Amino acid sequence: MTPHGIITDEWIVSYASGALSEAHALVVASHCHYHPELQQKVLDAEAIGGGLMENTQPAEISDDLFEDLMSKLDGVPANDEPALQDSKLPAPLAEYLDKPLDELKWKMMGPGLSQVRLWTGPNDERLWLLRAKGGAKVPAHDHNGLEMTLVLQGSYRVGEAQFTPGLMEIADDDTRNHCPEIDHGEDCICLVVTEAPIKIHSLIGRLVQPFIGL
Ligand code: ZN
Numbered sequence: 001m002t003p004h005g006i007i008t009d010e011w012i013v014s015y016a017s018g019a020l021s022e023a024h025a026l027v028v029a030s031h032c033h034y035h036p037e038l039q040q041k042v043l044d045a046e047a048i049g050g051g052l053m054e055n056t057q058p059a060e061i062s063d064d065l066f067e068d069l070m071s072k073l074d075g076v077p078a079n080d081e082p083a084l085q086d087s088k089l090p091a092p093l094a095e096y097l098d099k100p101l102d103e104l105k106w107k108m109m110g111p112g113l114s115q116v117r118l119w120t121g122p123n124d125e126r127l128w129l130l131r132a133k134g135g136a137k138v139p140a141h142d143h144n145g146l147e148m149t150l151v152l153q154g155s156y157r158v159g160e161a162q163f164t165p166g167l168m169e170i171a172d173d174d175t176r177n178h179c180p181e182i183d184h185g186e187d188c189i190c191l192v193v194t195e196a197p198i199k200i201h202s203l204i205g206r207l208v209q210p211f212i213g214l
Helices: 009-016 022-033 036-055 063-075 091-097
Strands: 107-110 113-120 126-132 147-153 156-158 161-163 168-171 188-194
Touching (some): 009 022, 009 036, 022 036, 022 091, 022 147, 022 188
Antiparallel strands (some): 113 126, 126 188, 147 168, 156 161
16 A cells, blocks of 8 residues: 555656656656655666667657666756755756746735646646645635645645645545645645646657656
8 A cells, every 4th residue: 555645656657657747747756856765666667668668669769868868867866956945845846947936926826825837738737836824725626637736845734634745645536625724834835736637648759758858
């Protein structure tokens, strides 16, 4: 059984194979940054995938590109995340943002809640950051498709379950009346990806895209 707040092996394999969208890949990479055992799983899955690719190497992927991908993967476990403002962002996210949190375009989305949209993909997939004051409540909601939430700072609860930095919450169509409550204290900052019905993109041509931002 997968521990509380940790993604399943299916996600690891999808990530390692490049089957995830840019947003999902970034959230998974950032999540893995907090957990050395997940980083090892990614490397293992990648090694297996690399072996498979030697037999079915698509023509459009050059050796250079593949090596670049591998070096990027090697970079995932690095623990040298830059300290931005008062928070420590996982390296993949810090690299993606390329600027301090306070310089992003935060927009109010409710009492004590603000957000900044980072990316909008096909099928209306959205990657965004949520910043919530301690004690704030996210309005109850249902979902169209998957919602992945990675805690970067602070913490929140959904019923009995508490989510702290590095833990991931996955909600879906079956998660009714989702109503996260921010713990009192510091602001809670989360990286969130929400999507429309299509969950996983499995185009071989996107193998490298999530990692090198093509
Ligand atoms: Zn939700």
